[in-house]
Amino acid sequence: MISNQVGIDLFSVMNAKHWSLPLSHPDQEVRTGSAQGVIDSIETAAVIGASTVLLVPAVVNPEISYEDAYSRSQAEIKNLIPVSEEKNVKISIENVWNKFLLSPIEFVNYIDEFESDCIGAYFDVGNILLYGYPQHWIRSIGNRMDKVHIKGFNTNGFRWTGLIEDCSIDWNSVMAALSDISYDGYITAELGVDQNDPIGGTHKISQDMDLIIAGEV
Secondary structure, three states: OHHHHHOOOOOEEEOOOOOOOOOOOOOHHHHHHHHHHHHHHHHHHHHHOOOEEEEOOOOOEOOEOHHHHHHHHHHHHHHHHHHHHHHOOEEEEEOOOOOOOOOHHHHHHHHHOOOOOOEEEEEEOOHHHHOOOHHHHHHHHHHHEEEEEEOEEEOOOOEEEOOOOOOOOOHHHHHHHHHHOOOOOOEEEOOOOOOOOHHHHHHHHHHHHHHHHHOOO
16 A cells, blocks of 8 residues: 555544434434444455544434433444454544533443443543543543544633644643553544645644653643
């Protein structure tokens, strides 16, 4: 593959259907379509050598109750575990703004109830600032941690930022927490492209990541 030729690791795939066809939807046909999207993602991951499929497990809205989102999504994900095991690709749950799994205790219980090493956590540091502190969540997640996303967020202005400038995240505390749980996996910056300077903007993200990982913020 071209990625191998240029030295790029393809380590995760994001399921494309978990927002438009949520696993918590009341219509079984919709849930089946969503589950097929996860299967397709697992198969893609297996082909390209990726070890993880990122999954938003459910969506809560006026038509979908919290309890229904919990039970429906777990039922569907349990049915996907044999495919995950067969392909040796983990399904990892991401924390997003879906009004679901709003505490670290609930998040880890949700994962543990599958009783499978094939289900892990894909933790997004920036997403959690809306309702928590990333260093707390990281320690709660512990060895369930599979992969990590980072992005910047300002809690005063309620807006996305760069990784360091104007960002409310205590990066040194985040890295200390990751060290405490012995996490040594991938950390991916999930930020938009600087339309005015895409190359320079990418280098800036890389430089900021170097400072964050080194604990020098």
